[in-house]
Amino acid sequence: MDLSNYLLTGQPYYHPVGNEVALFEAAYAARLPMMLKGPTGCGKTRFIEHMAWRLGKPLITVACHEDMTASDLVGRFLLDAEGTVWHDGPLTLSVRHGAICYLDEIVEARQDTTVVIHPLTDDRRILPLEKKNELVRAHPDFQIVISYNPGYQSVIKDLKESTKQRFAALDFSYPEASIETEIVAHESGIAHEDAAVLVRIAGRTRNLKGHGLDEGASTRMLVQAGRLMSRSIPLREACEVAIVLPISDDPDMRRALTETIAACV
Numbered sequence: 677m678d679l680s681n682y683l684l685t686g687q688p689y690y691h692p693v694g695n696e697v698a699l700f701e702a703a704y705a706a707r708l709p710m711m712l713k714g715p716t717g718c719g720k721t722r723f724i725e726h727m728a729w730r731l732g733k734p735l736i737t738v739a740c741h742e743d744m745t746a747s748d749l750v751g752r753f754l755l756d757a758e759g760t761v762w763h764d765g766p767l768t769l770s771v772r773h774g775a776i777c778y779l780d781e782i783v784e785a786r787q788d789t790t791v792v793i794h795p796l797t798d799d800r801r802i803l804p805l806e807k808k809n810e811l812v813r814a815h816p817d818f819q820i821v822i823s824y825n826p827g828y829q830s831v832i833k834d835l836k837e838s839t840k841q842r843f844a845a846l847d848f849s850y851p852e853a854s855i856e857t858e859i860v861a862h863e864s865g866i867a868h869e870d871a872a873v874l875v876r877i878a879g880r881t882r883n884l885k886g887h888g889l890d891e892g893a894s895t896r897m898l899v900q901a902g903r904l905m906s907r908s909i910p911l912r913e914a915c916e917v918a919i920v921l922p923i924s925d926d927p928d929m930r931r932a933l934t935e936t937i938a939a940c941v
């Protein structure tokens with residue numbers, strides 16, 4: 677089986693915010709299961725893509741959701757012209773052939789699904805395929821990485837303690853202003869000064885977290901506003917479309933955000 681489709685060809689741009697690159701390299705060398713924690717749009721997915729590229733390993737990503745079953749991860753028998761044939765799921769593919777398996781938004785999956793990763797994430801590093809009566813030993817290059825947005829989950833959606841405690845974690849948050857400016861300018865192609873204004877606006881919205889907003893504007897939102905600006909949309913309009921309208925439905929909050937933006941320009 678050839679996983680070359682899953683190798684990243686170009687270097688994904690990632691601006692480090694601390695020593696996360698060195699920490700992840702050490703974690704990979706030790707094959708520790710890793711958890712990337714942080715709010716939406718702060719760079720977790722970009723980071724794992726960058727790291728897979730740096731390490732030269734294929735990256736298989738699974739977007740977890742409520743209806744996902746263990747079979748969606750490990751595989752199933754399917755009927756074809758020759759009869760029933762086993763098809764490896766994304767987790768089994770990664771385990772057999774040595775990819776980094778990234779389970780995005782792991783808490784969305786039901787707990788009876790997530791337990792299939794348990795024997796893989798302790799020192800056994802095995803994946804039992806019960807339906808197939810096979811025990812797959814993890815390829816030496818295999819690593820499991822999960823993402824987790826703390827704070828969004830209800831108690832029923834939290835990870836089991838026995839799942840959590842199998843992972844080492846890196847905490848992500850929105851980068852400090854100078855780095856975030858650099859990222860927004862690079863990703864959207866706008867001038868540094870304009871990116872700096874967007875970052876200032878984001879700072880104000882993040883202060884409203886818990887005061888009418890569930891979450892402030894993410895780095896992703898700033899990049900999107902910047903992309904509109906690079907296509908000649910004026911800053912205030914770009915912010916309205918990319919930040920104010922998506923982030924709140926409440927007319928008073930929208931008005932407050934629009935005024936905040938006007939004050940930052």
Ligand SMILES: Nc1ncnc2c1ncn2[C@@H]1O[C@H](COP(=O)(O)OP(=O)(O)OP(=O)(O)O)[C@@H](O)[C@H]1O
Nearest residue numbers: 689690691716717718719720721722863895896899
């Ligand atoms: N440190 C960074 N270096 C480069 N780009 C970044 C960085 N942080 C954020 N970005 C930019 O922000 C965008 C959103 O980041 P990303 O998709 O990685 O967020 P995420 O943390 O995975 O969010 P979610 O939890 O919603 O999946 C990226 O596409 C990239 O443009």
Ligand SMILES: [Mg+2]
Nearest residue numbers: 720721722780
């Ligand atoms: Mg992501």
